Amino acid sequence: MGARLRVFLTPEQDKILLNLRTVDVPQKVKDRAEAIRLNAHGWYVEKIAAHFKWTSQTVREVLHKWQKLGLDGL
Template identity: 80%
Template sequence: MGARLRVFLSLEEDRTLFNLRTADVPQKVKDRAEVIRLNAHGWYVEKIAAHVNWTSQTVREVLHKWEKHGLQGLWEQPGRGGKAKWQEEDIVFLEECLKKEPRTYNSHQLAQKLETERAIKLSPDRIRRVLKKRGSIGSEPEKATKENKTPPFESTNNLT
């Protein structure tokens, strides 16, 4: 077993970490701040891990990040996760096509149009989800139904 991992906080640092409990920050940041405060108040890593229901290694990582980066170590680093293959302008382009052109498109056709005109390769499913999230799909249902409806059947036999 190695040396005990312990952080020491100044009064100002402790107050800042305490105030993060009620701040408008992600829950992960609040939890990490609590872990650091508990350690500074004398709690062992294993006891903190049991208290917050984390592994001991996770608690150690939080404490090491605090020692290395300070307050900035509480937040997630930018650049995590997959990068978007499309830009905002690409989706605006598709929305303009849907609004201006008289024809209707399905997601496969939109994917082909985006690939041929803007050299962006997205799956039809991804395009559908992005447009749906932005509220672009289905915002004008009456337009599609008015133009595609067959006229109502009118009886030629008037029995009056």
């Protein structure tokens, strides 16, 4: 198991990511946004990976992209 990876969101960022569920964007963008929100709300990488049936590495890549690029990383 790798080191714990945790992102922190401002209330505005959380709202933007939540609103992506209802707009016309690809499903993978919605899933990435939700994975970021789940992590910010305390879910561990492994639990998010199991929820989406992704690898832990995929979750880590999504979180790192968010940290580096923000919304452009989705």
